[in-house]
Structures are given as C-alpha cells and as structure tokens.
Amino acid sequence: MNRIDQVFLRKPGLHFIPFITAGDPDAETTVEMALMLQDLGASIIELGVPYSDPLADGPVIQRASIRALESGMSLEKAMHLVPVMREKGLDIPVIIFTYYNPLLQLTEDRFFRKAEACDIDGLLVPDLPFEESVSLRRRCREAGVKYISLVAPTTSMKRLAGIGREAEGFLYCVSSLGVTGERDHFHPDVHRFLAQVRSASHVPIAVGFGISSRRQIEALRGTVDGFIVGSAIVKEMEARIERLRERDARRAAVEEIRQALTARFFEGASQGERS
Amino acid sequence: MHDVWPDQNGRYGQFGGRYVPETLMHALEELEAAYRSARADETFMRTYKKTLADYAGRPTPLTYAARLSEHVGGADIYLKREDLNHTGAHKINNAIGQALLAKRMGKTKIVAETGAGQHGVAAATVAAYLGLSCKVFMGEKDMDRQQLNVFRMEQLGAEVVRVSSGSKTLKDATNEALRYWVAHVDDTFYLIGSAVGPHPYPMIVRDFQRIIGDEVKEQFGRLPDALVACVGGGSNAIGLFYPFLEDDVLLYGAEAAGKGIETADHAATLAKGRKGVLHGSLTYLLQDNDGQIMEPYSISAGLDYPGIGPEHAFLAETGRAVYEPVTDEEALEAVRLLCRLEGILPALESAHAVALAIKKAKALGPGRSIVVNLSGRGDKDIETIRRYMKAGDGR
Numbered sequence: 001m002n003r004i005d006q007v008f009l010r011k012p013g014l015h016f017i018p019f020i021t022a023g024d025p026d027a028e029t030t031v032e033m034a035l036m037l038q039d040l041g042a043s044i045i046e047l048g049v050p051y052s053d054p055l056a057d058g059p060v061i062q063r064a065s066i067r068a069l070e071s072g073m074s075l076e077k078a079m080h081l082v083p084v085m086r087e088k089g090l091d092i093p094v095i096i097f098t099y100y101n102p103l104l105q106l107t108e109d110r111f112f113r114k115a116e117a118c119d120i121d122g123l124l125v126p127d128l129p130f131e132e133s134v135s136l137r138r139r140c141r142e143a144g145v146k147y148i149s150l151v152a153p154t155t156s157m158k159r160l161a162g163i164g165r166e167a168e169g170f171l172y173c174v175s176s177l178g179v180t181g182e183r184d185h186f187h188p189d190v191h192r193f194l195a196q197v198r199s200a201s202h203v204p205i206a207v208g209f210g211i212s213s214r215r216q217i218e219a220l221r222g223t224v225d226g227f228i229v230g231s232a233i234v235k236e237m238e239a240r241i242e243r244l245r246e247r248d249a250r251r252a253a254v255e256e257i258r259q260a261l262t263a264r265f266f267e268g269a270s271q272g273e274r275s
Numbered sequence: 276m277h278d279v280w281p282d283q284n285g286r287y288g289q290f291g292g293r294y295v296p297e298t299l300m301h302a303l304e305e306l307e308a309a310y311r312s313a314r315a316d317e318t319f320m321r322t323y324k325k326t327l328a329d330y331a332g333r334p335t336p337l338t339y340a341a342r343l344s345e346h347v348g349g350a351d352i353y354l355k356r357e358d359l360n361h362t363g364a365h366k367i368n369n370a371i372g373q374a375l376l377a378k379r380m381g382k383t384k385i386v387a388e389t390g391a392g393q394h395g396v397a398a399a400t401v402a403a404y405l406g407l408s409c410k411v412f413m414g415e416k417d418m419d420r421q422q423l424n425v426f427r428m429e430q431l432g433a434e435v436v437r438v439s440s441g442s443k444t445l446k447d448a449t450n451e452a453l454r455y456w457v458a459h460v461d462d463t464f465y466l467i468g469s470a471v472g473p474h475p476y477p478m479i480v481r482d483f484q485r486i487i488g489d490e491v492k493e494q495f496g497r498l499p500d501a502l503v504a505c506v507g508g509g510s511n512a513i514g515l516f517y518p519f520l521e522d523d524v525l526l527y528g529a530e531a532a533g534k535g536i537e538t539a540d541h542a543a544t545l546a547k548g549r550k551g552v553l554h555g556s557l558t559y560l561l562q563d564n565d566g567q568i569m570e571p572y573s574i575s576a577g578l579d580y581p582g583i584g585p586e587h588a589f590l591a592e593t594g595r596a597v598y599e600p601v602t603d604e605e606a607l608e609a610v611r612l613l614c615r616l617e618g619i620l621p622a623l624e625s626a627h628a629v630a631l632a633i634k635k636a637k638a639l640g641p642g643r644s645i646v647v648n649l650s651g652r653g654d655k656d657i658e659t660i661r662r663y664m665k666a667g668d669g670r
Binding site for chain 2: 051052053054055056058059062066069074075076099100101102103104105106126127128129130131132149150151152154155156159174177178179
C-alpha cells in the first residue's frame with residue numbers, strides 16, 4: 001500500500017504536512033530540515049521544486065525558489081535528495097511539488113522512472129488543473145504515485161464532484177483565494193467549503209495556504225485530516241539563511257527552527273499528535 | 276476550418292489550454308461564459324465597434340508606401356496605420372473590448388500587466404473613459420526604463436504597481452497581475468494585453484484585434500499577396516492574420532532576434548524556443564534544460580517576451596504562417612528608411628515588421644503586394660533610437 005494511504009489509515013486526527021523548497025538554500029539543509037520535520041511530527045513532506053515563475057506562490061516561497069535556483073536545484077536533483085533522506089532515517093512519505101513546465105521538460109517517462117528509483121510517494125502540480133491532468137493522473141495510478149489534486153472555495157460543485165471522485169491520497173483544500181503565504185483569516189466560507197469537499201470525496205482532506213498559527217488549526221479540528229504549512233516554515237529558515245548555508249552553524253539553526261515551529265504550532269497540542 | 280480553433284479545451288492543435296492554479300479556474304470559466312454571451316449580443320458588439328470609431332479613431336487608414344516601395348524595387352508595400360489609433364498603437368482595440376466586457380460583467384476594477392507601458396497606457400486610458408479603477412503591474416526594471424509611460428499612466432488615474440519579483444520585467448509583471456487577480460477575483464477583471472495567457476484570453480484578444488485584418492480586407496479590395504506583422508506575444512499579428520487564414524495569402528511574422536539568434540540576447544521564441552508552459556498556456560518558450568524560463572532581449576520592449584501566443588505556435592507548426600527573426604540593427608535601419616522615405620516614425624516593434632516586409636518585397640518582386648501592420652508609432656522609442664544611432668556608425 002502507498003505510504004500516503006497508510007498515514008491516514010494508521011492514525012486519525014490532524015496530520016502535519018510541512019512544505020520545504022528543495023535546495024533552499026542548499027541540498028544539505030533540505031535533507032536536515034526533512035529529518036527535523038519528521039522528528040517534529042510531520043506525517044508527510046511536500047518537497048517543493050524551485051521554478052522561475054511560481055504563479056501560485058506568495059513572496060516568501062518565491063524568494064525560496066530564487067535561492068534554490070541559485071544553488072543549482074532542479075526537479076531531477078530534488079528527486080535524488082529523497083534517497084539521501086531515506087538513508088538518514090526518513091520513513092514518512094514524500095510528495096514532489098512541482099510546477100508543470102519543469103516536469104514537461106524532464107518528460108513524464110523520465111519522471112516516472114526516477115520516481116520509482118527514488119521512492120517518491122506522491123506528485124502535486126499546482127498549475128495543472130483537473131481538465132489538463134487526465135493523462136498524468138492515469139500514469140500516476142499505473143506507477144503507484146499518488147496524484148494530489150487541489151480544490152478551492154471557488155471550485156464549482158460540478159468540478160468538485162469530478163475532482164473528488166478521482167482524488168487519490170488526500171485532497172488539498174486551498175483555504176483562501178490568492179497565493180501561498182501566512183494569513184490571519186481564511187476564506188469566509190471555509191467551513192462550508194470543507195464540508196462540501198468532505199462529502200464529495202472518499203479520500204482524507206488537508207487544508208493549506210495561509211496557515212500561520214495553532215489557533216487556526218484548532219478551529220479546523222474534526223473538519224479536516226491534515227494541514228499544510230509552507231511559508232511559515234520557509235520564513236523561519238529565511239531568518240537564519242546565512243547560518244543554514246554554513247556547515248558548522250546549520251545544525252543549531254535547524255534546532256532553532258524546530259523550537260520556533262513547536263512554539264507556534266504544537267504547544268498545547270493534544271498528546272499523541274506528535275508521535 | 277480555422278473557425279474550430281480554439282477547440283472546447285481552449286487548444287489550437289496541441290497549443291494553448293488552461294494551465295493555471297485551481298483558484299483561477301472559476302474566474303476563467305466565468306470569463307469564457309461572459310465573453311461568449313457578449314460576442315453573441317449585437318448590442319455589445321455595436322457598442323464595441325462604435326467606441327472604436329468614436330473614441331479610438333477607427334478605421335485606421337491603409338497607406339501605400341510609394342517611395343519605400345520604389346526604393347526597395349520589389350512588391351508594392353502598404354502600411355496598415357495602427358499607429359494612428361488613439362494612444363498610438365493597436366493595443367487600444369483590445370483594451371476597449373475587454374474593458375467593455377468587464378463592465379458588462381459588473382466588475383469595477385481592472386488590472387493589467389505592462390512591459391514598455393503601451394498596454395498599460397491603453398488600459399489606463401480606457402479605464403478612465405469608462406469610469407473603472409485601474410491597477411497596472413510593471414516590472415521594476417521597465418519602470419526605470421520607461422518613466423514617461425509611468426507618469427502617463429498615473430496622469431490617467433491608474434495606480435502603477437512596482438514588481439520586484441523574479442527578473443523584474445514583463446513576465447514577472449504578468450505573474451504578479453495573475454496573482455493579484457486570484458485574490459481579488461470577485462470585483463476585478465484581468466485585462467491581458469497580448470494574445471497569450473490561459474484560455475479564453477488568446478481567443479478574446481484575437482477576436483478584439485481581428486478588426487485590423489477585417490479592415491485591410493475591405494480597404495484593399497482584393498487579396499494582397501502577403502501580410503507581415505511583428506510578433507512578441509502576437510496580438511497585432513493575429514489580428515491582421517486571422518481574417519485571412521483561409522485565403523491564398525502568405526503570412527509572415529517577424530520575431531525579435533535582438534543582437535542575433537546565435538547570441539544569448541534575443542527574443543526569437545519560435546526560432547530558438549522549445550515547447551513548454553508559461554502564463555497558463557502550452558506554447559514555444561525560451562527556457563533552459565530544466566524548464567526555467569529565460570529572460571529574453573530585444574531593443575524593442577514590446578517584443579521582449581519569452582513566449583508567444585499559442586495560436587502563432589500552431590500556425591508556425593502547421594506552416595500556415597512563417598516566422599523569421601529580425602535583428603535590432605535591421606529594425607533600426609527600417610526606422611531610418613520609413614522616416615526618410617515616408618515621413619513616418621514607427622514603433623521599434625513595428626520596425627521589425629517593416630524590415631521583414633522589405634526582404635519579402637524583394638523576394639516577391641514587382642507586381643505583387645504586401646500589407647505590413649504598422650502596429651504603433653515610435654514617439655515612445657525616440658530616446659532609445661537616438662541612443663543607438665549615436666552609438667552606431669554616425670548615420
């Protein structure tokens with residue numbers, strides 16, 4: 001069974017799904033961050049591939065993308081980081097998050113060959129809507145890679161029904177309109193939206209875009225199965241970016257990031273959630 | 276046959292489509308439905324045509340370039356004078372169409388992207404005329420290079436938003452406008468400036484620009500042997516070509532070859548690009564091996580775009596239209612010739628088309644005819660032209 005399905009079967013509750021950009025600011029940091037996030041209680045890791053034109057992302061992840069591109073990161077290299085992480089003890093599932101063009105240039109054939117070799121569990125392409133992803137979804141199914149689809153508060157009921165029916169792994173619910181980045185408030189209709197998604201699909205649902213505090217997450221308990229945090233993590237990294245680049249200072253910087261994230265997202269969390 | 280493009284998936288052959296985040300899908304569906312209903316509504320189309328006549332100054336003339344034709348010694352060259360439109364370029368045709376559509380949809384705000392500022396000026400102009408608020412996204416580098424157009428947009432009541440993300444030029448301004456639109460989709464209309472972007476934009480822009488080709492057909496009386504237009508995103512070219520797609524007329528697009536397609540400094544998307552996805556559609560792009568988009572270069576800011584409209588990619592692939600690179604130097608020579616021989620200062624973009632038309636006129640020979648789209652006037656470029664002429668060989 002795919003690791004992503006196992007995650008939700010094994011343990012109900014609210015799963016923590018962090019996002020980091022591969023190569024921000026270098027490959028070594030990405031590996032260390034992934035291990036720290038697993039230790040912090042992450043159930044799944046979204047590994048972002050940097051792109052020159054990240055349309056769905058806000059300024060924080062845009063800057064991470066630029067740093068990662070400067071370090072020479074690519075889709076292929078990001079995939080190759082996963083076996084390195086596994087060797088060091090990462091056993092939670094990894095989803096490759098990439099815009100479509102890098103995938104198109106690598107070609108689907110090579111992507112799936114590498115996905116198998118590198119033990120990739122899922123794929124998320126933020127600029128490939130349901131209508132454009134028919135063939136890619138089919139290939140993912142054949143390859144045992146979970147294709148993670150997104151739904152938004154503006155997604156029509158008709159499209160939601162189709163996306164929900166075909167969904168695999170979990171459904172990524174975009175909490176608010178706009179780009180990624182921290183926000184104080186979700187879309188006003190977020191609860192109604194999440195309830196609609198729940199009834200439209202058989203797979204678990206996770207919410208992302210704008211998650212910045214424990215309070216927001218608590219408000220969603222019982223409504224969703226997981227939450228995705230990206231910009232809030234990347235911002236903590238950005239605040240220590242020079243130390244992350246230095247071999248000797250990296251470990252301490254990663255430890256500080258762990259503490260900052262703990263204070264923000266886990267203090268007051270119910271027991272067992274961070275196992 | 277060409278009436279079938281785009282197909283129901285927004286495709287021109289394999290090109291085009293709708294590669295956008297899920298958050299934009301609803302807005303694009305809403306836009307497509309509103310546009311199809313507007314296009315079928317005679318009152319709407321009458322208002323569009325009337326605004327083009329009373330406000331933009333259409334129809335624009337078709338001028339026979341007698342001295343240029345004689346100088347070249349080949350086919351007769353005619354100029355479609357889009358430079359005589361209000362605001363000085365063809366951009367206003369599309370801006371009027373889309374702004375009227377925005378109003379019809381009940382949107383009170385428009386956002387637009389701009390490179391050199393021509394589309395930004397057209398959008399700001401129409402917004403003022405129709406009483407809409409207007410935000411124009413412009414790359415930081417372009418704002419510094421085109422300060423006069425920034426001032427002009429501000430005088431028209433638009434807010435110019437400085438874009439410092441990515442490479443700080445047109446491609447990033449487009450990203451930023453799309454990002455803004457996603458977040459404000461309830462009351463905001465995205466008025467895109469070229470025949471690019473996710474479906475239905477390339478179709479909408481083409482339909483609002485086809486007035487250029489429709490008028491040429493009527494003004495010329497018979498079919499010319501060839502049509503020539505410059506291509507960045509490709510809105511003026513598709514506007515000229517589209518009504519002639521089924522006719523026995525040669526179609527030529529001039530891409531910006533910058534300092535030469537053998538150098539790194541060019542914007543020759545079809546000559547040097549590969550298929551990929553940018554700004555919502557599958558087309559030819561300048562990109563590296565990993566699929567990262569490269570920064571193009573051209574002396575002409577309006578051709579300085581790393582992609583090309585999907586319908587042009589399709590016309591190139593099927594061979595219906597032929598696209599050839601034209602260098603900075605060739606464009607500047609065309610500026611000089613058109614000034615001296617016809618008393619017309621063309622925009623640097625349009626000068627690329629003139630340069631290609633001169634080559635084609637020689638190849639076709641006497642007794643044949645070519646219509647060139649003179650998409651804009653060159654006043655905006657006068658400083659750039661002056662700088663290059665001074666730095667050049669002192670001609």
